[in-house]
Amino acid sequence: MAQDPKYDLPTYTPVARGLHWWIALLVFIQLPLGFYMAYRGNEMPGVNEKGEPVKGVWDALTDTLYSSHKVIGLTILLFVILRLLYRLTRGAPRSDPTVPPALTGISHFVHWALYALLIAVPVIGYKAISYGNYLDVFGVHLPAISEKNENLAKEVFEWHETGAILIIVFASIHIAAAVYHRFIRRDRVVERMIPKRVV
Ligand code: HEM
Numbered sequence: 001m002a003q004d005p006k007y008d009l010p011t012y013t014p015v016a017r018g019l020h021w022w023i024a025l026l027v028f029i030q031l032p033l034g035f036y037m038a039y040r041g042n043e044m045p046g047v048n049e050k051g052e053p054v055k056g057v058w059d060a061l062t063d064t065l066y067s068s069h070k071v072i073g074l075t076i077l078l079f080v081i082l083r084l085l086y087r088l089t090r091g092a093p094r095s096d097p098t099v100p101p102a103l104t105g106i107s108h109f110v111h112w113a114l115y116a117l118l119i120a121v122p123v124i125g126y127k128a129i130s131y132g133n134y135l136d137v138f139g140v141h142l143p144a145i146s147e148k149n150e151n152l153a154k155e156v157f158e159w160h161e162t163g164a165i166l167i168i169v170f171a172s173i174h175i176a177a178a179v180y181h182r183f184i185r186r187d188r189v190v191e192r193m194i195p196k197r198v199v
């Protein structure tokens, strides 16, 4: 490994790393789950009670997928709030000094954009289910935060989808950057999140 042993770099604390990897794992599950369940509920060819062809299948599986998506989405929101509180009170380890300042600046921008999106997308999702009154989660009725309004529900679901696509864009830049640091630049940035004994 071509890492320079001459420079020391503190890693993120186990709490920060634990929250990072839980959030990353849940986001990796949540995105395909969201796209598949929306396809299943709105587009997939199905039949109604009279046997006529309709768009969208609303069976026990679709229901379970929607409930799971809401639970996972709210869990992501909770973990991101905890992570942000921890980050704002405890800070982050100093940046790798070998990385040019412009690159460090871009990486900070991407991190904060991800934090903002990981708060905004689940909040917007909740607002949308509140407008649509789709508040059931495994038989439990979540509290409404707005009056019912089908048109607004549709519009806010569009924002939810756009936000989710932006998460994919920023997370892809973020993961490409991790690959660049680890395998091309061969610095110690990735070790901050995955300590050396594991990599
Ligand atoms: C970071 C968290 C979240 C991510 C990344 C995410 C992602 C997605 C994605 C990719 C879709 C499919 C978009 C489409 O094809 O129309 C979707 C749909 C949906 N999301 Fe989320 N979501 C999150 C949180 C939430 C939360 C917290 C709720 C509600 C409590 C929620 C409720 C919904 C619903 C009901 C749909 C289906 C919309 C439809 O049927 O048209 N999501 N989400």
Ligand code: HEM
Binding pocket: 020, 023, 024, 025, 027, 028, 087, 092, 107, 111, 112, 114, 115, 167, 171, 174, 175, 178, 189, 190, 191, 192, 193, 194
């Ligand atoms: C294979 C997947 C991933 C890898 C290898 C990875 C790696 C890293 C590394 C090395 C850092 C520290 C960077 C530095 O200190 O300059 C970091 C920070 C961060 N990552 Fe990831 N990450 C991954 C997935 C994700 C995902 C899916 C998200 C969210 C959607 C995410 C959000 C963040 C955020 C917000 C930070 C900033 C932490 C802070 O300083 O507060 N990561 N990640």
